[in-house]
Amino acid sequence: MAQKLRVTVWNEFRHENKNDLVRSIYPNGIHQAIGEGLGAEVEVAYATLDEPEHGLTEQRLQNTDVLIWWGHTAHHEVQDEIVKRVHNRVLRGMGLIVLHSGHFSKIFKALMGTSCDLKWREADDKERLWVVSPGHPIVEGIGEYIELPKEEMYGEHFDIPQPDELIMVSWFEGGEVFRSACTFHRGQGKIFYFRPGHETYPTYYNEQIRRVIRNGVHWAAPTIRDYPTYGNHKPLEQISAKE
C-alpha cells in the first residue's frame, strides 16, 4: 500500500491574530482552511512563523513531500538560514506551492532570481481565472474558468522568469490580467505558484480553488530517484592521447 503524501502547510499566521475580519473568516488560521481542503488522501502538518525555527526544523522538512507557503506582512522576519534550508530541500526534490502574497517571500524570490514584483489593488475586483493549458493535471476537474466574486487584484507585469508551464490567466474587473497559475522546476523540485487567496476573502473555502491546490500537491510530489552527483568525474570512455 502506497504511503500517503506528506504535506506541510506553512502560514505566517499574523493577520488572523490582529485583524477581526480576517479572524472571522479564518478563525483557526489560513493554514487550517488550506489543510482541510486537501482531503484525507494526504497527511497534513502545519507550521507557522512564530514557532521555533518557524516550525520548519530539519526533521520537519525531511518529513515533508510538499510544502505550501502563505505569507504576507512578515516576509522579512523569516530567517535567512531557514530560507536556505527550504531552498536546499526544494533542489533535492521537495515540492513547493507558493500561494498569493507568497510571491514576495524570500524563498520564492530566491528560487526565481527576479524581483517577483507586480501591480496590486484591494478593491473587491471580480476575478475570473481562465484555463490556458487544458490538459495539465493541475486543472483536472476544473471548468473553463473559476470565478471569484471579490478578490485582491494582481496585475502584470509579474516579474518572474517565463514559467515552464502557464496554466491559468486571470481577468480582473478593473482592467488587468495576471499569470495566476504557473509551474517551475528548480533542481529536482517542482514549484507551483497559485495567485488567489487574499486574507480578507473566503477564497480557501472555494471548492474549485481547493481542487486546484489539491491537484497541485499531487503534481508537485517528489520524483523518487537519487540526487545527481556533481564535481570531478572520471571518463566513461577512453580519451585519446593528444600532443
Add this chain to the structure above:
Amino acid sequence: MAQKLRVTVWNEFRHENKNDLVRSIYPNGIHQAIGEGLGAEVEVAYATLDEPEHGLTEQRLQNTDVLIWWGHTAHHEVQDEIVKRVHNRVLRGMGLIVLHSGHFSKIFKALMGTSCDLKWREADDKERLWVVSPGHPIVEGIGEYIELPKEEMYGEHFDIPQPDELIMVSWFEGGEVFRSACTFHRGQGKIFYFRPGHETYPTYYNEQIRRVIRNGVHWAAPTIRDYPTYGNHKPLEQISAKE
C-alpha cells in the same frame, strides 16, 4: 546613426598572473582576448576583480549594454553589494553573457535560483558543440557543430532551470553531454550562458567561438522601453459596487 553597443568584459584576472601556462596563452588576460574577438562594431571596456568595486561602479554599469563575465577561482571574493548591483541592472535590461566557469559565479546563481553545479574533468577531452536551434541568431554563420580539439569537460546534470532556449549541446570524448549554449530572461534582461573557455586552452581565439559570443552580444542587447511600474494600481475600468 545608431550608437554602438557598449560591452564591458569582466574578468577575475587571477590565473593569468599566477600560472605561466595561462599567461602564455592569454598574456593580456582572458578579457582582452574576448574583447578583441568582439570586433569593431561594438565599443568594448574592461573590468577586473582587483579594481576598486571590481571595476563595476554604478557609472560603469549605467554605461554598459551587455556585460560579459569570466570568473573561476575567486567567486567568493566578489562582494555581495556588487553582485546585487549587477543583478539589479540585469533586471532593468542589461544583457549578461556568462562564460564557462562563470556558471558558479554569485551573479549567475542568484539569477538562476539553483546550485548551478555540474560534473567536470580536466583531461584534454575533445568537445563537439552541436547546434539544436538552427534558426537562433546566436548561431548565425555557424556550421552544424563547432569542434574544439581539447577542452575541460562539463557534464550533466547541469543544475539550471530549463533554459528558455537551448541552442547547443556538447559531446565530450569521455562519454558525457552538456547543455552548452542556453538563454534565459530575468526581468527586462537577457542572459546567455556559453560553456567553452577553460583558461589553459586557447578557446577564445577560435573564430567560431568568437562569432557565437559576438552574436550573443547582439542578441542580449537591451530592449528600449520604460521599466514596468509596480505596486498599488488604480483601476482602469469601473468596479461594480458589491455587497
Add this chain to the structure above:
Amino acid sequence: MAQKLRVTVWNEFRHENKNDLVRSIYPNGIHQAIGEGLGAEVEVAYATLDEPEHGLTEQRLQNTDVLIWWGHTAHHEVQDEIVKRVHNRVLRGMGLIVLHSGHFSKIFKALMGTSCDLKWREADDKERLWVVSPGHPIVEGIGEYIELPKEEMYGEHFDIPQPDELIMVSWFEGGEVFRSACTFHRGQGKIFYFRPGHETYPTYYNEQIRRVIRNGVHWAAPTIRDYPTYGNHKPLEQISAKE
C-alpha cells in the same frame, strides 16, 4: 551597406471588395495598410488570394525574408500545394507573421499541429493588450499595454502549443483573456502570431500596433546559415568493434 529586409504582405483581399464598411476603412486593402505601417527600412511586396498561385510563386517566396499573413473567410480556397510551399520555406528560415483571423489558416494550423480554435465575438469589446515579456524586442518602444477602443473578442482556450515566448495577453471588456502575441520556432523559421486586426476596425492604422508588427518583422528575419544536413551520417569518431 546591409540589404533591406524583404517583406511580402499576403491578404485574402475579399472583405474589402464585398463590404462597404471594410472598404471605407481599408480602401486599398488591409495589406496596403499593413505594408505602409512597416516604414521605409524594409522593402515591401504584396500578394493576394486571387492572383495566380495566390501571388506566392516559388520566386516570390525565394525573395521573401518575412511573410505576413492575413486571411479570414477563404482559408479553404488556399491551395494545399501553395501551403506546402510556404511551409517548406518557413522550415528553411523564412519568417512568418500570422495576424488575427489567420489563426485558422491552413499554414498556421499545419505549423502548430493543433486545431487553433478559440472563442470569438463581434461586439465592440474594448481590448487591452498587456505586455508580459518586458524585455522582448517585439515590444521595443511599447508601453505597459496597448488599448484598442473596439475590437473583435478572441478568448481562451486558444488551441495552440505552448508558445516559445508569450509576449502579450489581452483583457477584453466582456470578461475574457487571450494570449495575443506569441512566438514559435519551426525548423529554421521564426513565427509570430499577433491577434488584433478585425476587418471592421481601423486597427492597422494604430501606431502601436504598427510598431509591434514592425518589431516582429525584424525579430522574424532569417538567420543566415546553411540548412542542416539530414539522413545517413558517417561517424566522426571511431566505433569500437563489438561482438
Add this chain to the structure above:
Amino acid sequence: MAQKLRVTVWNEFRHENKNDLVRSIYPNGIHQAIGEGLGAEVEVAYATLDEPEHGLTEQRLQNTDVLIWWGHTAHHEVQDEIVKRVHNRVLRGMGLIVLHSGHFSKIFKALMGTSCDLKWREADDKERLWVVSPGHPIVEGIGEYIELPKEEMYGEHFDIPQPDELIMVSWFEGGEVFRSACTFHRGQGKIFYFRPGHETYPTYYNEQIRRVIRNGVHWAAPTIRDYPTYGNHKPLEQISAKE
C-alpha cells in the same frame, strides 16, 4: 477502486515477418515486448498496420487512454483518415508515446508541424542517455544515465519544435548527440517522444528502457475534464455602448 489505465500498443509489424534477425529478437513482434514491459498496473491492447483500419477503429481509440506508436518502413501505408482520427483523439486528451523511428510517422509530423528529420547510422554505436531533467516523473527510478551497448545512432539536428520539457540527451560513440526524451502538449493531449528501439537490438527488453516507457504512460494519462468550448461566445460582463 481506480480503473486501470488502458494502453494500446501499435506496431507496424513488418520487420518481424520479413527479417530473421528481427524475428529472433522479437518473435511475437515488437509490440508484445513493449506491452509486456508495461506490467500489470495497466490494461494492454495491441493493434497493427495490417489489421482493418490498422486496428485503430473509433471504438478502439475511444477505449485507449495512452497510445504507443512504433513504425518504420511503412509510414506511407498508414491511411490519412486514420491519422486524422488519432490526431483528433490526441487533441481531446489521449496520451501518445512515439518510439524511435516513429519520429517519421504521419501522426508525429502532423502534431509537430516540422519535418521531424534527423541524422542516422546503423553501426552498433554505444549510446548513453543522460538525464537532464532530474525531477521529471518520467525518470523516476532511473539513474544518471542509461547505457545501451549497441543501438542505431540518431543525431542532431532533430527537426522538432523546442520540446516543452527536455528530459534526456543521448551521447553516441561516433560523435553525435540527440534530444532523446522530449515531451510536448497538443490540445488536451500529452505526447512523449522516446528515441531508443531499433528493431535489430533487444532494447525493449532492457529494464531501464521499460521503466521509462512505463513512467511515460502514467505521465501521459488523460486529464479528466470537459473539452473546451470554441466558437461564438456571449459576453460574461456588460459591454458599454460606444459611439
